[in-house]
Amino acid sequence: MKLTPKQKAFADYYIELGNATEAAQKAGYKGNNLNRIASENLSKLDIKQYIEEKMEEISSNRIAKAEEVLQYLTRVIRDEETEQVVVTKSAGDFITEIEIVDKKLDAKDKIKASELLAKRYYLFNDREIRLKEMKMDLEIKKATEEDIKVDDKSFALPWNVISPAFVEALHKFEENIFTEYVFSGGRGSTKSSFISLKIIELIKNNPELNAVIVRQVANTLRDSVFAQIQWAIESLELTEEFKCTYSPLEITYKPTGQKIYFRGADEPTKLKGIKVKSGYLGILWFEELDQFKGPEAVRTIEQSVVRGGDKAYIFKSFNPPKTANNWANKYVKVPKKNRYFNHSNYTQVPKKWLGKAFIEEAEHLKEINPKSYEHEYLGIANGNGGNVFDNVIIREITDDEIDVFDRIYMGVDWGWFPDPWTWNKMYYNPSQNKLYIYDEARENKKSNKDTYEILVNEKGVTPADIITCDSAEKKSIQDYKNYGLSARGARKGPGSVDYSMKWLVSLNEIVIDNIRCPYTATEFLEYEYERTKDGEVISGYPDKENHHIDAVRYALEHIINNKSKGPININY
Incomplete structure (x- = not known):
């Protein structure tokens, strides 16, 4: 040495x-x-x-x-x-003296x-x-x-990470004639993967650009678009060049300090308050465009975020909502000079990227429910009006049918007044992808003990029957358990409402016995997508007149979660 x-x-x-x-x-x-x-x-x-x-x-x-x-x-x-400190002490007659003393050090x-x-x-x-x-x-x-240095050479995306559906889009970027890039498509189209990769390329090649990625709800960002950008960085083998932080939720390109910010439209002050240290905000991505509150809300975000500089790239991506009347579906039909539009689906993606299970699930739905397959996997808006459920069948469910139902599900949505307490009983047939709802209860101003007695004495619920309840009311769930019922709370999380609603929409049929379940039938038949103040249909699900719908969602959450592998899917 x-x-x-x-x-x-x-x-x-x-x-x-x-x-x-x-x-x-x-x-x-x-x-x-x-x-x-x-x-x-x-x-x-x-x-x-x-x-x-x-x-x-x-x-x-x-x-x-x-x-x-x-x-x-x-x-x-x-x-x-020890240390020396100055202290004062009384010398009498209101006179003080100064003395220097040794003092032990503090802990x-x-x-x-x-x-x-x-x-x-x-x-x-x-x-x-x-x-x-x-x-x-x-x-x-x-x-x-x-020590990481900026490569003087222009960075280009490798072709082996790009689906053939987006080859044209790459050429359009090179032409540099568009500002807005809209990508729609069905499940598994990899449109979000392409956008995330392209944003990383733009950041590396344009040191003056910073990016903002927006979803309607802030608490869905981390497990969706943030994870998506992390995936893109790892796929491009650039993990050493980027720093990802969770608080605040942002990604930094180390060589230049460029930032990728993540914001929710439900937190407008955080959107307006973004200050960049260098360059300007020139990249904006609206993920799940149809979830935003209409075109006016989107324009407001564009105007407050994209400012300064000569270059701007505005990305918009979404799975087309089922109803053709949704504002996002109508938005892309209106030509715009500076907009490029691309629609893709999973059939254009290499099968090995999606996996055998994904392909089999898509083909199964194609066989048993072609209309839902067209919407979910091909991204075709094949519904009309603003009604959420166009798969509801109203008819009597006979005792003979009920006798062969082998696995029963029950759900409770808590309420008092004006919102009611509701309970539903149902059966799901996985081979036919059909749901049968054949009993209900609905009460106002009833205590937990009162509703327990209704379930046991009028509906025949036993301790062996599992009831999945709204988890927001932990005390009520515990009351039911104390009374002897097998009650449990539903698991909730970012995106869980949207995913469970989409799962119900994807069923071949929701059969409701309107004699046994009049309130449930009314809710499913009349429930509509949320609308803007101008009457435009958006993809949100209004939290009103949906108490039995919620009880059904809670009852089936185990099936929905197992089938979906979670409410949030990335790389799509």
Whole structure:
């Protein structure tokens, strides 16, 4: 092990000072990148070994100061050091005198001394603690990030990550004649994958551009578009060039400091308050466009976010809602000079990307419910009006049918007044993809004990019957359990309402016995998509007149979650 004189001086000064950059300066290193030089020195094995050995056996004249420092810290910890403080005391007749006295050090001084001493001796071995407490590790990490250099060459997406459906789109970007790029498509079309990849390419090739990615609801961002951008970075093998943070939710391109921000339209102040350190906000992506509150709301976001600079890229992506009257479906039909539109579906994607299970599920739905297949997988808006459920069949469900129902589901939506407490009983036939709803209960101003007695005495519910309830009312669920019912709370999360509603819409039939379930039949028949103030249909599901619908969703959540593998799907 042989160090140059300058390296040795650096190591000695580092032991004395505990600051790598300052040690490099005192050792004679020159230039504007002393922190990087210092960090490189600390990462060299010979220098690290020298430092460790000298901490055990301090012999050099130069580092006598370091020995003194270490001895002092030890005395502080052992309560052998005092400090002089000025105090005042009464001398009588309203006269005070000043006196200097020795005072033992506070506990906080001893703790700090312990941390400093431990830092010199590498006593913090836990990685999380070391990253937080040890300055050497922090400086190495910082220098590593700063050491990434911008490649002068233009970055291009590799063709093996692009679906054939988007080859034309790549050429349109090269023509540079559009500002708005709209991508619609069915499940598995990989449109979101393409957009996420393209945003990374734009960031790398345009150091002045920063990006904002928006969804209607902020709490859906992390598990959807944030994860989608992370996927794109990993697919392009660029993880060393980007830093992802969860609080705040953003991604930084290390070489230039460019940012990708994530915001929800339901938090408008956070959208308006974005300030970039350099460049401007020139990339905007509306994911799930149909979820936004109409074209006016989208324009408002565009006007508040995209500002400054000559280049702008506005992406809009969505799975077309079933009803042709939805505002997003009508929006893309109106030509716009600066807009490029692309529609894709899973049949254009390499099968190995989607997997065997995905293909089999799509083909199964195609066979048993062609209309739902067209909507879900091909992205065709094949419904009319604003009604959510066009698969409802109203008829008597006979006792003979009920006798062969082998697995029964029950759900409860809590209420008092004016919202009612509701309960439903149903059967799901997976082979036919049909749901049969054949019993209900509905009450206002009834206690949990009252509704329990209705279920047991009037509806024949037993302790063996599982009832899935709205999890917001934990006390009510516990009351039911105390009474002897098998009650449990429904699992909720970002996107769970949308996904469960789409699952109900995808069924071949929802058969409702309107004699046994008059309120349930009315809710399903009359329930409509949310509308803007101008009457435009949007894809939201209004939280009103839907109490039995919610009870049905809760009852079937186990089936829905197992079938969907979760409410949020990325890479689509």
